[in-house]
Amino acid sequence: MDVLLIANPNSTTQSDALFRQIIPRLREVPELHLCARFTHYPGHAEQMVRGLRRTDYELIIVVGGDGTLNEVINGLLGPVTDDNTSAFHPSHIPALAVIPTGSANVFARALGFPADPVAAALDLAVLIEGDFRRTICLGTWNHRWFAVNAGFGIDADVIARIERARAKGFSASPLRYLAVSLRTWFDAQRCPPAISAWARDRQGGELELHQVPLCLASNTNPWTFLGPLPVVTNPRNSFDRGLSMFVLRDLRGIKGVLAMVHLIGIGHRRWLEELIRDHTIQFDDIVELELRCEGPQRFQADGEFEGEWDHIRLATVPDAIEVMAPQYIPESTSRSWRVWLKNTLRLLRN
Structure with missing residues (x-):
């Protein structure tokens, strides 16, 4: 599996020490080929993923907060069409996963991931090995997407x-x-x-x-x-x-x-x-x-x-994108x- 990891170095809890803990665990997943890239300015993540298809990467892991995740979603799906749909079927673009390092991390926690990024990375590795994925609804505002x-x-x-x-x-x-x-x-x-x-x-x-x-x-x-x-x-x-x-x-x-x-x-x-x-x-x-x-x-x-x-x-928009997600979601x-x-x-x- 070819995986692109996109990290926002300016997110709240990100550090070199964190990457020394999460990257080795992800690399332990059998047949996972990991490519990592860092964002350098607002909007960079959206530019990175624009035009990517599942033939390029099967999975994109976002290490960041809800804002970075929003950029990746908008880059993958492109502008919302006039009939309020995506131009791409979820199976044609990379699936999405997240390791939370932002402030609120609503998306990751609402999916059932722990707030701690190391614990979330451990859970994600298990999900990737078991190929646990689902499609989710997304919101749109004017011609852009939002997740939470x-x-x-x-x-x-x-x-x-x-x-x-x-x-x-x-x-x-x-x-x-x-x-x-x-x-x-x-x-x-x-x-x-x-x-x-x-x-x-x-x-x-x-x-x-x-x-x-x-x-x-x-x-x-x-x-x-x-x-x-x-x-x-x-x-x-x-x-x-x-x-x-x-x-x-x-x-x-x-x-x-x-x-x-x-x-x-x-x-x-x-x-x-x-x-x-x-x-x-x-x-x-x-x-x-x-x-x-x-x-x-x-x-x-x-x-x-x-x-x-x-x-x-x-x-x-129902079933807008495919995500790696736990099967159990904690009551909140x-x-x-x-x-x-x-x-x-x-x-x-x-």
Whole structure:
């Protein structure tokens, strides 16, 4: 098997010591021929894989975060066609695998890989030997692809602020994400975004909303991670279904605070869900979603800032790409307050 390994040396947890641990294990896989390349600038991974077919490499392993993975997906599949499909069948392009070294690593962890890159590499070697693979749905925005999440407003503002911090030499640690998220949340209280949305699900149901301050779109569950804490917006979502949308009607007041606490895993219990029911909206298995703003707003896809837009069209493409993935996916939606507290302390220690 010819395998191309693409590594982003600027991702959060990547180091020479890490490669000394993971490369030998991958090379132990029988009949695996490994070629490794490093990215040197944003967009480089997309350029590297553009035009590659399965006759070139059977598998591409991404050692990086969700942003690097997004580049590889867009490079392999090319622009989304006008009928919202890929120009290539999944069997014609290399399959995809990931060893997580980014900040959130949503894609890898949602597939069932451990967050630790060495443990993930060990699992991946077993999967390659056993040829455990599956196809997954991907999301699209305008003519590009995304794998885990996308959205206007607060989430995109957080990404933009994190990128500015990284440009100044600060690491994108989970604690920094938490601090920036809280600051962005409080800023949004004073001048909340005004987002309008229209969505249609696979059964033909429609939902239309106007002037909501928070609207998150996701292609899997959880929506993201803050260190060990899963941020759960739509528990029923997965890589096998359409997109999901989570909406907060109002950021202000105690119900707005409780709704945000609910997202980071504490309080997935009936009494709290009843209390915040009129503050939140969940809409699942979406095949088409349009988001509009009164003026240009920041937009993010897979944790990468994608500029400012006032109108975005999102959709889902089933069986878009083939991935190496574990058969067991850990539960990440329902957590007791004890588990939440334990994970929060881990986050603060890191």
